[in-house]
Amino acid sequence: MRAMVYRGPYKVRVEEKDIPPIEHPNDAIVRVTHAAICGSDLHLYHGMMPDTRVGMTFGHEFIGVVEEVGPSVQNLKRGDRVMVPFNVYCGSCYFCARGLYSNCHNVNPNATAVGAIYGYSHTCGGYDGGQAEFVRVPFADVGPSIMPEWMDPEDALLLTDALATGYFGAQLGDIVEGDTVVVFGAGPVGLFAAKSSWLMGAGRVIVIDHLDYRLEKARTFAHAETYNFAEYNDIVVQMKKITDYLGADVAIDAVGAEADGNFTQHVTAAKFKLQGGSPVALNWAIDSVRKGGTISVMGAYGPMFSAVKFGDALNKGLTLRMNQCPVKRQWPRLFEHIKNGYLKPSDIITHRIPLEHIAEGYHIFSAKLDDCIKPVIVPDAS
């Protein structure tokens, strides 16, 4: 089969690989019809995530058709069209039994501090991902869902991470009616978090970024009020000014490890990998929120320490909430919202790239060329 393969920082190519075999009785092999590149794939691409090995196939956002099932699989059969959440999880451990699917303890031998994610380094379990023609899906009776007949495949693709994560981020903010919510980052997850904040009753939604084309999307797609931090000497002061010097009630960090905006933090973290990620956006969130407010973090950070302004968070009495999204928990409700027309996730897709051109796809997305917001990979386009 053809598969994207990591060759080292900033380098990927398409190679011939063996079709993955069934390794466990509850595995399925899925033929990928749509995959996506995610902002968090860029942390791997830039060599920021420890134990990212040459030869690995990335891609935790994908949908496809069941090609083969292991002997103990009961809920799926060959030919089923499935959507697969980015979390690999067993369904039965202490954490899964409590709904914490992203924190499963039975699928990632390499670490206990993080669950398992398709195509996301050995720190997250060493599973190959879906930027390929075929992918191994463990616990096929637990993770995947059959795609509803009425659903647009590109909407289904975005449900495997970006939309579910953005919506989850808004939930972590514990929004109450009329709250002012500020979202840092207008990438796919930030756009969905902004949009979801309205569903939860926000009174005002503000989005901060430095890319004008993404801020434009935040205004049209997510009805948000927007600020380009590159236009302000100090974005924290600007946030205070526009909130009557009170600060926002809720701040959502939808940026994570690659945050720009502070040269030193960016270079030590994103360039020289000496931190678990650049905490610029997180620190802005801590400073911009009101005392007693809530911070929600869904930006991806690595396992290493980061220079976070913990003292300010303490002294302001903030509640910090964070996790990887337990994707499948969100699905029934999100299906309803899509059906009702409240959400149209595929509106954010800007680029559709054949698998054979994936090196260009990564570069365009990483360097933010051509007003790219969300690139989708189509394995059989060529």
Place this chain on the structure above:
Amino acid sequence: MPYRAEKPERRLSSNDLRARIPGWGADLDPKDRPAVPKERFDPGATGARWDFPERQEEKWPRERSIEHQFLTPVFGTSAPPKGLSGAMRKYSYKKYSEGRAAHWLLLLAADRVDAWESHLRSFASLRPDNPITETGVRSEFTHRGLSSRFGRKRADVNHEWLDPIIVGAPWAAAAAIAAVAFRALARRRA
């Protein structure tokens, strides 16, 4: 303003927002939010029919965090450790817990070694690494490389000059070392 007790006046009332934004308030009640409460004991909800999953076959001594009691029943098989980088990785897993910076720094160092081992191995193969095609830089010419960056107030342009150095410098250094070695070898022959 925060100097008085009352919340500042809202610009738009909930009714205004409901009229303007599709779905406004659909999940106003936390009970309608699917991940609330965060933990809910419901093992039957996942589709798992096992109490402890059957174990996947271990085809090589699979490295694992020493914070795990045993090898997890299911694991990825993407890229088994090999070469010097593999030895570094196995050592890091065997020696240090996830709480130790040494664990992660050693793994990151192994990643850099792995990339260079793999580059060298590729030159002995039918498909050597190609820094042009594999970095996708050709898209600079096909996808508005210049106009996407300049005159647009982007913050990341401030440090993008570092990228070619980080990517290119090790290759340039390797080429220089190879040239010096080649010349030394040629001189010894002469």
